[in-house]
Amino acid sequence: MEPFVTLTAPAVPLDIANIDTDQLLPARFLKKPRSAGYGNFLFHDERKPGFPLDDPAYAGARVLVSDRNFGCGSSREGAVYALVDGGFRCVVAPSFGDIFAANAAKNGLLTITLPEDAVATLRRQLQEAPGASVTVDLPAQTLTGPDGRALTFAIDLFKKECLVEGLDDVALTLRHQDAIDAFDRTDGAARPWVVPGA
Amino acid sequence: MTSQPRSLFEKVWDAHVVATRPDGQALLAIDRHFLHEGSFHAFGMIDHAGRKVRRPELTFAVADHYVPSHSRSRPIADPEIANMVTMLEANAGRHGLRHFGLHDPAQGIVHVLAPEQGLTLPGLTIVCGDSHTSTHGAFGALAFGIGATEVSHVLATQTLWQRRPRTMRITVDGVLGPHVTAKDLILAVIAAIGADGAAGHVIEYAGSAIRALSMEGRLTVCNMSIEAGARAGMIAPDDTTFSWIEGRHYAPKGALFDRAVEHWRTLPSDDGAVFDREVTLDAADIAPAVTWGTSPETAVPVTAAVPDPGAEADPVRAGQMRKMLDYMGLAPGMALEDVPIDRVFIGSCTNARLEDLRAAAEVLRGRRAVVPGLVVPGSVPVRRQAEAEGLDRVFIDAGLEWGEPGCSMCVGINGDLVPAGERCASTTNRNFPGRQGPNARTHLMSPAMAAAAAATGRLTDVRKLDVRKLGAS
Numbered sequence: 001m002e003p004f005v006t007l008t009a010p011a012v013p014l015d016i017a018n019i020d021t022d023q024l025l026p027a028r029f030l031k032k033p034r035s036a037g038y039g040n041f042l043f044h045d046e047r048k049p050g051f052p053l054d055d056p057a058y059a060g061a062r063v064l065v066s067d068r069n070f071g072c073g074s075s076r077e078g079a080v081y082a083l084v085d086g087g088f089r090c091v092v093a094p095s096f097g098d099i100f101a102a103n104a105a106k107n108g109l110l111t112i113t114l115p116e117d118a119v120a121t122l123r124r125q126l127q128e129a130p131g132a133s134v135t136v137d138l139p140a141q142t143l144t145g146p147d148g149r150a151l152t153f154a155i156d157l158f159k160k161e162c163l164v165e166g167l168d169d170v171a172l173t174l175r176h177q178d179a180i181d182a183f184d185r186t187d188g189a190a191r192p193w194v195v196p197g198a
Numbered sequence: 199m200t201s202q203p204r205s206l207f208e209k210v211w212d213a214h215v216v217a218t219r220p221d222g223q224a225l226l227a228i229d230r231h232f233l234h235e236g237s238f239h240a241f242g243m244i245d246h247a248g249r250k251v252r253r254p255e256l257t258f259a260v261a262d263h264y265v266p267s268h269s270r271s272r273p274i275a276d277p278e279i280a281n282m283v284t285m286l287e288a289n290a291g292r293h294g295l296r297h298f299g300l301h302d303p304a305q306g307i308v309h310v311l312a313p314e315q316g317l318t319l320p321g322l323t324i325v326c327g328d329s330h331t332s333t334h335g336a337f338g339a340l341a342f343g344i345g346a347t348e349v350s351h352v353l354a355t356q357t358l359w360q361r362r363p364r365t366m367r368i369t370v371d372g373v374l375g376p377h378v379t380a381k382d383l384i385l386a387v388i389a390a391i392g393a394d395g396a397a398g399h400v401i402e403y404a405g406s407a408i409r410a411l412s413m414e415g416r417l418t419v420c421n422m423s424i425e426a427g428a429r430a431g432m433i434a435p436d437d438t439t440f441s442w443i444e445g446r447h448y449a450p451k452g453a454l455f456d457r458a459v460e461h462w463r464t465l466p467s468d469d470g471a472v473f474d475r476e477v478t479l480d481a482a483d484i485a486p487a488v489t490w491g492t493s494p495e496t497a498v499p500v501t502a503a504v505p506d507p508g509a510e511a512d513p514v515r516a517g518q519m520r521k522m523l524d525y526m527g528l529a530p531g532m533a534l535e536d537v538p539i540d541r542v543f544i545g546s547c548t549n550a551r552l553e554d555l556r557a558a559a560e561v562l563r564g565r566r567a568v569v570p571g572l573v574v575p576g577s578v579p580v581r582r583q584a585e586a587e588g589l590d591r592v593f594i595d596a597g598l599e600w601g602e603p604g605c606s607m608c609v610g611i612n613g614d615l616v617p618a619g620e621r622c623a624s625t626t627n628r629n630f631p632g633r634q635g636p637n638a639r640t641h642l643m644s645p646a647m648a649a650a651a652a653a654t655g656r657l658t659d660v661r662k663l664d665v666r667k668l669g670a671s
């Protein structure tokens with residue numbers, strides 16, 4: 001996974017609440033291998049005239065600024081593959097679908113949660129100055145908008161560490177192998193019905 | 199000795215923490231891992247890393263998303279779809295996993311099959327690469343959906359890193375009215391708290407209206423927790439739960455069952471357990487519901503009118519409402535009961551269990567559907583039992599199709615699609631744009647309401663039809 005430290009890039013605003021993972025990646029593309037180029041499937045059925053991602057003014061955007069409940073719905077990690085393969089490294093929204101946010105972190109896509117009014121202001125600035133850049137500094141946990149104001153965001157420390165270092169967490173988990181083995185032994189004796197019979 | 203009162207969620211969580219990091223992340227042991235055809239990315243990841251499945255005996259593969267709803271005697275025509283079904287079988291075979299394939303007598307939607315086979319038990323941690331895994335919380339399990347990378351992590355380690363979610367208790371007291379079902383209850387909850395109202399939380403559903411629900415109803419409620427943004431939904435196990443489990447294929451038997459029940463009785467939330475948020479609803483206020491927009495949070499009583507964006511003060515929200523109305527082809531102020539529909543779909547992990555099919559058949563008995571429709575039972579055992587009760591004849595005589603078990607038209611990836619521009623009365627869980635097919639329009643509702651819509655060709659308040667109980671003369 002590509003580490004995420006800092007990023008300065010154009011951002012595209014998307015004034016839509018509840019963008020679900022079916023919109024990000026329509027279900028019929030779920031059977032495609034990653035090598036098929038998931039970037040081509042991103043928002044596939046939303047690509048109508050006037051859709052901001054197709055506006056040349058926002059070409060080269062690597063940050064998406066949207067509205068509440070971004071990435072709700074299906075757990076499909078392909079929705080994250082579509083964003084990442086489509087060039088995005090960061091999504092900013094007032095809230096995210098929990099599963100989407102977890103999937104994003106596993107693939108080097110940073111999700112930044114900010115208050116609803118701050119995100120609305122950011123979207124308005126990007127609409128007024130299409131193609132403007134924002135700067136994300138993950139170690140400092142700041143997002144600097146087109147107006148030069150730095151907004152501080154909160155992030156889970158574990159998630160931050162995995163993103164900054166590009167870590168594979170199976171390798172991290174296997175450091176706890178002894179604890180897992182011990183749990184299995186103790187729990188197997190205490191709750192023997194957990195392993196299915198029949 | 200006194201100890202802090204704990205909630206159902208806290209008891210299940212605490213019992214599964216293997217290790218904790220200083221930053222608060224917990225390594226959680228996983229008791230059940232369910233897989234469907236979408237797991238191919240995750241198998242690719244562990245195969246690429248040369249890792250094995252740590253606990254094959256806790257891991258179950260189920261073909262449901264891509265299986266055909268029609269004629270299983272012939273091979274699947276679309277080679278890409280056929281490949282999804284055979285790839286699951288191959289991955290399960292290579293790693294020594296129990297696989298419920300296309301022709302298995304227990305096959306069905308994973309969230310219908312697992313409870314039915316006694317794989318879902320109280321107090322377990324259950325994950326699956328599917329957001330509707332929240333369904334299994336109906337048994338007092340902690341069950342949630344995960345993505346492909348997390349699936350590969352669970353395959354390799356039988357654990358998952360998680361930050362402890364916050365807790366929310368939703369209490370619904372009172373008695374649901376006639377033809378008001380678990381589906382209407384959960385739609386009312388989502389409308390009340392919003393599609394992200396429970397983000398970062400695990401919901402516990404409590405109160406007399408929840409206690410009175412059958413296991414089927416509880417499964418429907420917990421299933422749609424994810425549509426309120428919840429990490430999971432849970433209901434305390436009780437005698438309704440235990441008697442459902444007893445005797446099922448994989449459930450503990452004899453003395454082991456008794457020992458398990460003794461443990462399960464300790465799981466319900468203690469008196470005085472504290473929740474981060476409390477929400478209460480009165481069951482008497484809940485009406486048969488339909489959605490008007492492209493988010494489940496747009497559920498309203500069927501007797502309501504399409505809302506007016508002009509009355510919305512926030513211009514961004516008003517714009518979003520207009521976009522939804524435009525997609526749905528609806529005008530503000532229109533009575534929902536005047537909205538004509540083009541087809542119905544009765545099925546999905548939300549509403550394809552026996553009780554659901556009985557409720558739909560009760561409405562359709564002696565009636566003809568005036569629009570086409572598809573009824574897809576949740577599993578082979580549900581299908582068999584429905585046929586034994588003659589429910590299939592009720593649907594076929596009404597002019598609907600009777601399908602083979604699977605996810606079918608809820609997600610549309612087996613080829614069952616709502617044609618572009620058509621309006622579908624659907625018992626599924628998501629009315630997102632394009633969910634049932636590009637430009638398909640979905641109205642979510644209960645099985646009885648979908649059956650009523652089939653009979654009249656428009657959104658219909660089932661309470662206004664003369665419906666007799668099956669078996670009554």
